[in-house]
Amino acid sequence: MPTHYSTIVIGAGAIGSATAYWLAKGGQRDVLVLEQFELGHANGSSNDHHRIIRHSYHDDIYGRLTRPMYDNWAALEAASGQQVFIKTGGLDIAIEGTPGTASLERYRAVMAANGVPFETLNKAQLAKRFPQWHIAEDEVRATFQEESGFIDIRRATATHIAMAQNLGVEVREHTAARAIESVAGSAAGAGTGTGTRTVRVITDGEVFTADKVVVCAASWTDALLQPLGQTWQTTVTEEQVVYVQPKDLKPFAVENFPIWCWHGDDFYYGFPMYGEIAVKLARENLRRVVTQDTRSAAPRPEETALLHDFLAERLPEAAGRVVLAKTCPYDMTPDRDFILDFMPGHPNVIVGSGAAHAGKFCGLLGEILAELIIEGRSQHPIEPFRADRPALVNASIAPVFDLKG
Ligand SMILES: Cc1cc2nc3c(=O)[nH]c(=O)nc-3n(C[C@H](O)[C@H](O)[C@H](O)COP(=O)(O)OP(=O)(O)OC[C@H]3O[C@@H](n4cnc5c(N)ncnc54)[C@H](O)[C@@H]3O)c2cc1C
Structure with missing residues (x-):
């Protein structure tokens, strides 16, 4: 029998680590994080000293999120005793x-x-x-x-993952998820939207099952989600x-x-x-x-x-x-906006994409993704980040990669 988890998080970068922490903080038990390399590796997007954090944004869909973004960093610092936000103006x-x-x-x-x-x-x-x-x-x-400054992204990611581990999250390094299968089955403890479906995550050596999987795979996302019908290209x-x-x-x-x-x-x-x-x-x-x-x-x-x-x-x-x-x-993403949603057609697969400007937001995105997993919806305004928005499903819309607004 494959080992069964409540949630499997794929990717231990800035977003996946924060998600694992918020899942454990939200009371989820039996959470597994799969990371294809070692923790803190330099092949992804979250390994450097700084990421700018600021309220100044080109679009109000982000302006509305910056207050809770700052609040979550303050809460992490208070809970961990680690400084991750350096305020410079x-x-x-x-x-x-x-x-x-x-x-x-x-x-x-x-x-x-x-x-x-x-x-x-x-x-x-x-x-x-x-x-x-x-x-x-x-x-x-x-x-x-x-209030502007920077997040020490390497330290923030390491803090989130350490806090998650201390709350019981299991982390497997050097374990790449090769495929996700969303199948009918007996989902233990199914939450909102899962029905009786369950999910299988296949690695080189083992198969794991879970009620839900959250994909925080950044520049490796397409390999996992295209077989599930992903309509956009990263x-x-x-x-x-x-x-x-x-x-x-x-x-x-x-x-x-x-x-x-x-x-x-x-x-x-x-x-x-x-x-x-x-x-x-x-x-x-x-x-x-x-x-x-x-x-x-x-x-x-x-x-x-x-x-x-x-x-x-x-x-x-x-x-x-x-x-x-x-x-x-x-x-x-094709419109440079986040994706924070259930994968269309797969209610137990959740996507967390930061569209290359989420270092500042990852503490908040972790909370949002955990809310989607635990409660099926978020308290934060994430409608613009749906996975079925026109820019992601309509191939005739030309990609726009510019954040200048
Ligand atoms: C040069 C640069 C400057 C930036 N500046 C800023 C800034 O000033 N402010 C800001 O807010 N943001 C900034 N960003 C963006 C920010 O860093 C990213 O949005 C954020 O780090 C993304 O985190 P992530 O977890 O999605 O990605 P990653 O850190 O890349 O993590 C993805 C993880 O998933 C793992 N993975 C992938 N596929 C699998 C698999 N199949 N199985 C197991 N594991 C898998 C990878 O190994 C990786 O560890 C910048 C990015 C760069 C590159």
Whole structure:
């Protein structure tokens, strides 16, 4: 007889780990997490020092979620005694007359609609408050939001999984789920929507059964869900970050230098020094389409040079020696929105996709996915993240991978 679990979580990245924790916290017993590599591995999207967290968003479907997102990080820190959120404040900067100003206005509207306070800064105010920035253009528009900062994503993921294990969750490393079968059968303890169906998860050595399975497999999702009739395709891209040692360290320390987003022809973003004696920066969405089988983890020298040039021009005191450059995969849905829903036609299979901007949200997404499993619905507004929305089921709708709004 296969071993039976209440829920199997596939993937122990940021989202799967948070889901396992929230399941155990919600009273679920017999939860199994399957991870194809070792915990904390670097092949997925959740292995680095930081992920930006902010209220400023391009769309209110996310603006409505940022308060509970912050609440969940605070609750995790209180329960674990581990700091995972580093508050630095955050800047959004655009040059007047460029398309970036429209993005800033949109961010401001979303924050205003949700009662989030923010400050607007002109060029002189920005230069006075944050003299690290050297902006040659005459007219600059900036927004400062004091609750922004970053999540130490590696630490957050490790904290979620440790908390889950301490609450009784079983974690199997080096155990890849090769297939999911949703079949009629005697589901022990079936919850809302499962009827009498059960699910079988096949690995190389064993078969497990469960009342429900939640797939948090990020850039590996399609291999598992296409046989179940997945109607969308996950686009995987190779992204690159670079760590640069400042020429003067103190101005770029966490307490002196906010996280930032630069809304120009390209969207650049960056962090103060943390984890390495270096600031980190990147361009959002390089559109280098790969698969997990074809990707090369080698950083490209031309991207490193471009990012260093950005620093040399805009943050010259930060533009010292390149310490480290590395790549990381984005897993993008066709509309770049999350998927948090039951798999159409398979009421005991749940999908959790963060669409390559969920580092900040993973503590909340864990709660939402656990709610779907335990109660069959979530208290949070997740209607936009349905798996049967037009952008996912209608192949004639062209994909949009841009978060600028
Ligand atoms: C360069 C970069 C910068 C980013 N910046 C930000 C940011 O500033 N702010 C922000 O909010 N977000 C950011 N993100 C996005 C954020 O990091 C991701 O949305 C988040 O980490 C995704 O977590 P995940 O658990 O879905 O994916 P992953 O961490 O990739 O986890 C998926 C896991 O599933 C496992 N798995 C897959 N298939 C199987 C299988 N068949 N069997 C067993 N295990 C399996 C994998 O091994 C992996 O461990 C960034 C991402 C990148 C790459």
